[in-house]
Amino acid sequence: MLSSIRSLTRALPAKAAAPGLVSAMRHYAIPPMTVKKDPRADKWDSEVFNVMDVPMAETHERVLKGGRDLFPKLTESFGGVKKIGVIGWGSQGPAQAQNLRDSLEGTDITVTVGLREGSSSMKLAEEVGFSKENGTLGEMYDVIRESDLVCLLISDAAVAHEYPKVFENLKKGATLGLSHGFLLGHLKNTGDSFPKDTNVIMVAPKGVGASVRRLYEQGKSVNGAGINASFAVEQDADGKATDIALAWSVALGSPFTFYTTMDSEFKSDIFGERCILLGGVHGMIECLFRKYVSDGMSKEDAFKQTSECITGPLTETISHRGIDQVYHHLIKSDEDKVAFKKAYTASYGPSRDIVEECYDDVACGNEIKSVINAGDRHDRFPMCKIDVTETWKVGAKVRAARDGSFVVNPTTAGVYCAMMMAQIDTLLDRGHCYSEVANESVIEAVDSLNPFMHARGVAYMVDSCSVTARLGSRKWAPRFDYILTEQCLPVLDENKSADEKLFDDFLNHRIHAVMKTCGEMRPSVDIAVV
Structure with a gap:
């Protein structure tokens, strides 16, 4: 390093x-104990990818080993997803949009960036190859309405204000994707919930967006280079949510994908960045x-x-x-x-x-x-x-x-x-x-x-x-x-x-x-x- x-x-x-x-x-010296964990952590499976069990101290966890050799399976794992809308151009948006686009090159899946009309980020997205002319750049709610997978990557404060309209504009059968459990935490505060009969998944890279893109680019000639990610399935309306989440993680370049829950992720993530991380x-x-x-x-x-x-x-x-x-x-x-x-x-x-x-x-x-x-x-x-x-x-x-x-x-x-x-x-x-x-x-x-x-x-x-x-x-x-x-x-x-x-x-x-x-x-x- x-x-x-x-x-x-x-x-x-x-x-x-x-x-x-x-x-x-x-008082704080932690005694020997068996860590509590969600029982699904070592029971989840994929219909497309081969997952593996790894030892973790006195227990084990199920993980997916990623790599560019899995890219040919992405179309199958994404199922009926033909259009992925990446909404936002903050910390994660640029990296995820470009990584998804590059990984899905040659497939029939389109990656489109959705931003506010007139946003200064429009120009930044155009500079890396997204454009209205080829259908890969548009107004955020237009993109949300048209997308089969909506990767909602706007700022957390914006999510708290915009989520009712986002939910309203999701098309029937679409999957809502998040890279952070913040919205779940906010919904708990307000007493609201995600739309029923909608897949709600999370893929959370374990690094800032700049790292997600940088390591993806550095690893183009090295299979398995990138930033690890965790994934969660909050709602599985059609039985396809797990494989869609795993496909998303693999396409981002995650060398390994670990299981978590959205509730656990927002607590550990918001907490961690306030402590040793930052x-x-x-x-x-x-x-x-x-x-x-x-x-x-x-x-x-x-x-x-x-x-x-x-x-x-x-x-x-x-x-x-x-x-x-x-x-x-x-x-x-x-x-x-x-x-x-x-x-x-x-x-x-x-x-x-x-x-x-x-x-x-x-x-x-x-x-x-x-x-x-x-x-x-x-x-x-x-x-x-x-x-x-x-x-x-x-x-x-x-x-x-x-x-x-x-x-x-x-x-x-x-x-x-x-x-x-x-x-x-x-x-x-x-x-x-x-x-x-x-x-x-x-x-x-x-x-x-x-x-x-x-x-x-x-x-x-x-x-x-x-x-x-x-x-x-x-x-x-x-x-x-x-x-x-x-x-x-x-x-x-x-x-x-x-x-x-x-x-x-x-x-x-x-x-x-x-x-x-x-x-x-x-x-x-x-x-x-x-």
Whole structure:
């Protein structure tokens, strides 16, 4: 991964803790248990594709291995779908429209982009080959009325306002496709429901749209390169919904497709991007950067030992070897191992506190309401910039001067792994299946998002994502910064040893076996961010 990133980024312009914390940490140490999961997770099947069962810790899950060798089966799997309408041109729209079009080339299935008449996105769609003249570009509701599969990829706030009209304009027998469970969460808040006798499916790529397109293009000569996806069937009106969803995922270039539910996906996705994927890592870097400067480091070294450490050696190690291998493989000296353990046990409790709160706010619908409210304010109050602090100003200089070498800071590594594990444990406690936990807490971070921050900084990473993710990151990053500053840093400054019980829980955690399985399914091509 780093070799491809380095070559591109160089060219870019310029435990012992306080007594109260110990008890809290031990309270959060997750006991051995069997993860609850939807019984359909290992029973679903396909009439077209050969699915496989893979071990996930003490259980197993059924997945579909994708690849370009499956493209000849797409017409059969899509069934009677002759026109796919991709509605929207935000984070996912451009990637999904182009990937679907390229994968279905030579078939009788047409991919048409639907946008608001007069939208500035019309020109962007035309620039990549969609046009009104050849019937592949049109007004959004015209496209919805004509499509057999409607991939509704407009912003979440827009979905909340437009869904009644979308439902009204679906033609009889059409399948409604979503790439996020946000609408289901909103319908739960309002007491509404999807139209009866309509297939409702979801295919959710485990990466931002730019990654979905970039890896698809990089993998054109490598079978199985791309971004993994999860799929869900919320309603199956005609018995064809599963295969349509799988065809959609394969056509996007997903190397592996995992089962989930729409309810589970919106909770894990909205939650994850506010935590380790975006908001959490941003707040962590700001906190540790200030600490290291206060401890006497130069600002340049402080950035190298926070952001550069995370997006460089930590990302590469976790991506290719697993989370536990940061301690076993990346951290070399006995002294650094002690520092890693202390940082891990000092930061797990505070991290777990904040991620539990975040999950609850997502699950009860508060974060969904927050996104909709913010959408109503956008015209008057645009989102703030997030890379104007000293941290990111220094970071731009450091990236411009890179020489290919990176520093492994054991404290940064310990805090990062603790926050990642706190998110993992919260999701497992709430009954999410292993594949979803791994994808939403680990794989999306190291294989899709961190490379964007590595290339151009935190704003490039966050603002390549959906509006929902961008809003959530801005809201929760300061909370992570604050809780780490208030509860983690004072413990790190004390001359006490680590909480051995909590650290043993980390070393023996079942997620490591899961990540080993996921590693065997890892795409063979690392993303190169341009």
